[in-house]
Amino acid sequence: MKRSFESGNALFFILIAVVMLAALSFAVMQGSRGGAESLSAEKTRLVATEILEYADVVAKAVAQTRLRGFEDTQISFENSAVGGYANANCTDEQCKIFSPSGGGVNYIAPNAEGLDQASAAATTFVNAANLYGQWFFPRRTCVRNVGIGSNDCAGNGLDDAELMIVLPWVKQEVCIKINDLLGVDNPSGSPPSVGGSTFLGEKFQGNYNPLATNLALALENTSACFYHSSLNAGPGLGYFYYKVLIAR
Structure with a gap:
């Protein structure tokens, strides 16, 4: 009887070990899929807040640079992490937003937990796909009824593209929370939808493309997050702040 009891105990402990190993394997698999998983409500709010706060830091640095007497075309977003932003009009470190002698902003890559890599990988617009994981400063996007831009600011023949900061390929839940924090309406619980070309991947280097693309439809906000609903127009399907x- 004693030997039978000991055998039963051994089998019991083996079963426990198997269950624990299976649970550990599942946890590891879930962790490795983090980029595709939805975030908790608390984490979503934290990531959304980080995005807004960083954009505010950049905005304040731009405002301070203007107060030093620099024109908007002299502002440079050149940084050591992402190429393509060198501005020949900026001949002084003081007009560089990411220079300690200028705007004093540290370029910090956006939190990958708030980004949708699958949507970036699915788009056919290579320049837009390459913006994944980066802060983007476009040169040819206008927001309707903001500044001198009219209701159709892309087709009015004016040089009215805005200077802006963009975070491409945001997760849906983060996009919704961004709008909640900004007081921007999420129609039927989803971010506002924008069609047609919006961001084509052209980086700001001190000049604007007068053939601006248009953030049309519901957007007349100086800051918001939206869903780009046109599969065949840049940047493709995805959420953008x-x-x-x-x-x-």
Whole structure:
């Protein structure tokens, strides 16, 4: 009887070990899928707040640079992490937003937990896909009825593209929370939808493309997050946050 009892105990402990190993394997698999998983409500709010706060820091640095007497076309977003922002009009460190002698902003890559890598990988617009994990400063996007831009600011023939900061490929739940924090309406619980070309991947280097693309439809906000609903227009399907730094 004693030997039978000991055998039963051994089997019991083996079963416990198998269950614990399975649970550990599941936890590891879930962790490795973090980029595709939804965030908790608390984490979503934290990530959304981080995004808004960083954009505000950049906006304040831009405002301070203007107060030093620099024109908007002299402002440089050149940084050591992402290429393509060198501005020939900026001949002094003081007009560089990411220079200690200028705006004093540290370039910090956005939190990957708030980004949707799958949508970035799915788009056919390579320049837009390459913006994943970056802060983007476009040169040819206008927001309707902001600055001198009209209701159709892309087609009015004016040089009215805004200077703005954009975070491409945001997760849906983060996009919704951003709008909640900004007081922007999420129609039927979803971010406002925008069609047509919006961001084409052209980086600001001190000049604007007068053939601006348009943040149309429901957006007349200086800061918001929206869903780009056009599969065949840049940047493709996905959620995007923006903040106007200088309305033009």
